Amino acid sequence: MRSLAELLTHPRADDAPVAFGRDGVHTWVDFTERVEGLSRQLAGRGAAWLVDCTDSFAFAVALFAIARAGAVGWLPPNRQPGTLRDLAAACDGTLRDDPSPEQVQPNRLVLDPLAFRAPASAAALDPRATVLRLFTSGTAGQAKEIPKAWCHLDEVAELERRFGGALAGDARVFSTAPHQHLYGLLFRVLWPLAAGRPFQADPLLHAEELLPRLAEPGASVLAATPAHLRRLTQRGELADLRGRLQAVFSSGGPLPAETAHAIESALGLAPVEVFGSTETGGVATRRQTRSGDPSPAWETLGPVDVRVDPASGCLRVASPFVSVGTEQPDGTLELDMGDRAELHADGRFQLLGRADRLVKIGEKRLALPDMESQLQIHPIVSEAALVDVDRGGDARVAAVLVLSAEGRKLLARDGRRAVAAALAEHLAPNWDRVLLPRVWRIVDSLPRDERGKLPRSALLAVAGERPRGPRILAEQRGEASLRRELEVPDDLAQLEGHFPEHPVVPGVAQLGWVLDAARVLLGRPLRPRAVEVLKFKAALRPGQRAVLEVRADAELAEASRVRFTLATSDGEVASGRIDVDPS
Amino acid sequence: MTDPTLALEIKKLIVEALALEDIAPEEIETSAPLFVEGLGLDSIDALELAMALEEKYGVTVGDDPDENQKIFFSVESLMGFVQKGS
Known part of the structure; x- marks a missing residue:
């Protein structure tokens, strides 16, 4: 497989499929002509473009057109209005395929990446020039920018070497991973594009939406997140895909062993877990199998070097795919990932958890x-x-x-x-x-x-502390009274140890609720002096509803006595009087 | 569509399945949006809610994203989904 920088220099059949969506198949000629058309629009109009696309085909067109125009594409970490506004402000324009009216910067240049076509011409791109900026955490202000050149993304050739052999040449690639994050960028868009496998263009939000798509005839590949895989395994249909779904990838968080094993049972192949980060790209992979080691070690991908920093105990990763870090003698960059790890003699490693927060x-x-x-x-x-x-x-x-x-x-x-x-x-x-x-x-x-x-x-x-009070369903205030409709939560903290077989709300907890209501009624901190004529008449159980009424004996500021009743539909539970200091 | 018992049942299911704090089932408006505005549920909630509905009512979410968006719009739309599916 060639470098991504040479993707546009080696023509394919015009009708070779590049991507497929609900509106049909996008072919190679669609792709290259749209890249050419859009890049002409971008040329000379800006150096930085916010890429805000929901469709992965439009996204791919945008990326290559931006690179063709010698500019840089900024990939928003999320589509929150605040994030998009901040990033758009720092860019010269936005490439957006979603025609929804909420415009981030209405007076700025906004182009639809699929709106232009021009006859394609072969053009090599610079493999070392920054073409993308990804962002790693929440806010635009605090987020770290991670630059990427094509050479950093050429890891897809390594993925093809390692995993492509098991896949049909025309296997369709499905994914629930967002394309603006590195996992989706590599597995959903760039690897399929470079390998000539068509990828799913439209976003799928529910795991359920994937199943009928995967069930269409032909070989397929799935790159998903652990949460979506977990959901898929809870449905029976996965086994119907045996023999056609040729590989399953998981990244973005730990894959529960139970999910990995369920996939293996259904498909006859264990999913490949990918460990990496935005800065480093994919670092290592492993397969959790039913018969193998319950916690298999991670095996690095091709030219990736790892070592454990003796001081911090954290994994340091050096490879041509690392785009942020300390320069090594051979010119590659090395980065401390902040993951504690233990290195085995054979070069594989175990992860021991995050070092930071x-x-x-x-x-x-x-x-x-x-x-x-x-x-x-x-x-x-x-x-x-x-x-x-x-x-x-x-x-x-x-x-x-x-x-x-x-x-x-x-x-x-x-x-x-x-x-x-x-x-x-x-x-x-x-x-x-x-x-x-x-x-x-x-x-x-x-x-x-x-x-x-x-x-x-x-x-x-x-x-984790459980609720200490009742759930308040409704509250009505009278002139000198307060009426609360309550429900006793099943996980009320005070039920702990209070008759395990027959949980009842302790009287002291009920009194606490009364004091709370009295405090709200009087609108001041209470200094209770005594509780008088207190009667507990019936048990109050979790899940039960009750009405609590507190009534002051005088105007609220002067009140020194508060009477209360607590009752369920079966009758009175408790009643009494609290004497407090006047304010 | 106007069965108040079912509405409350679904509201309870939402509060319990998603471990929502500080909100009682009765406070969820039957016709208000559940996601983003309104209750402010998110994509993880969507997964969990789909699982809870399946467990309780034996109804499964279909494969049409637009349809799913309609189903998960509000308690009212979920009621229609549960009534049709069970």
Whole structure:
């Protein structure tokens, strides 16, 4: 296979398929004439173009036209409006195939990459010139730019050498990986393009949408993310593809052994897991098989060199595909990936986990410190710490917050949900939705250890803490009363150890709910002096609904007694009176 | 399409399957968008919700992306999907 820089110099049959979508097949002549047409539009009109395409064929046309015009394509890490706006501002124009009306920069040059055609002419591209800029994490402001020249992307020739032999020459390549990230860029677009295998052009959002497409006659290849593969294996149809689906690749996060084994059972071939990064490209691959080592070592790809830094214990990678790093004597670059690893004598390695606080969720990369700083600049936040929690399936971000005085005011007035909503809105312009915190915990101080550090285990303990109060379904205020409709959560923390076979809400927990409601009613901190005429008449169980009413004996400011009743539809659960200091 | 029991059941399923905090099933509007605006669900939620619906109602998501977008638009559209499929 030739270098990608020579792709346009070696003509293929005009009708050779390049890509296929719902609207049919795109051929080689479609591709080359559109590249030529678009590159003439771009020539002399700018050096940097934002490539915002939903269709992978339009995306491929845009990339090669930009390279033909001697410019650089910027690939947005996500399509959040804030990200696109920031990147578009730094570019000379945008190449966008999506005609949707939300225009990022209406007064800027926006071109449809598929709108132009011209007779193709053979042209070699410069293999060492930067043609693409990828971005690695959340915000455009803080994201790291990763430049790529064709020579860095020529790793596709190595993929073809290693894996192409098992694939039919006309096998169609399907993918759920976004093409603007390196995995999708290599496996979904560039490798198929260089090898002459047609690739799927339209984006598929649900794993279910893939199955009927894969079931069409002919050989196929699938490059997907672990979450989508997991979903596919939960459907029975995968086994119908045996013999036709010739390879399955997984990248973007760890592939659960269970998923790998299910794919092997269904197809008779184990999926290939690819380990790499935007900076380094693909570094190594492995196959988890049912009969083999439960944690097989990673084998480097062709000319990739790895070593473990003795000081940090982290993997350092050097290869012609690394585009950011320290220059080595042979001219290649070397980069510390931030993954702790153990190197075997045969050159293979085991991964031991991330050294820093970079997490991957839904195949998106998030630097927790970036999001923490963004949270901390919000006026309602005094301190913020984030931790990734595994809630069975994909990880999610949990935020542990210390609120500022303003934040405490908001909390007292509108509740935790308002705090969470305000902060989610604050983060939303810059991060993909899947990265936004899903668990919000408000604490008086962060759980620091004696060295002032925040141990992950302590954050997890806070984030994992179960609800201590009831779910409030409705709340009505009277002049001197408050009525709350409650539901007892099944995972209420106070149920722990309280009669395992017959969980009931302890009376002291019910009193806590009463005090909370009384505090909200009176609008001031309570100083309870006594609880009088307290009666517990019936048990309250998880899942049950109840109505709590608190009523003050006088105008709220003067009130010193609050009567309460807690009742389910079966009757009264508890009642009594709390005596408090007047304000 | 207007079965309030089914609507509440699906709302509960959403809250439980996605472990949503700070929102009670009753607070989800039957006709409001679930994704992006509205509840603000994301692509991982879509996967998990599809799995939960399949488990509870035996309905499976089809292969048409436009159709899927319509199905997952709101509680109301999910109700139609569940009623038709089961």
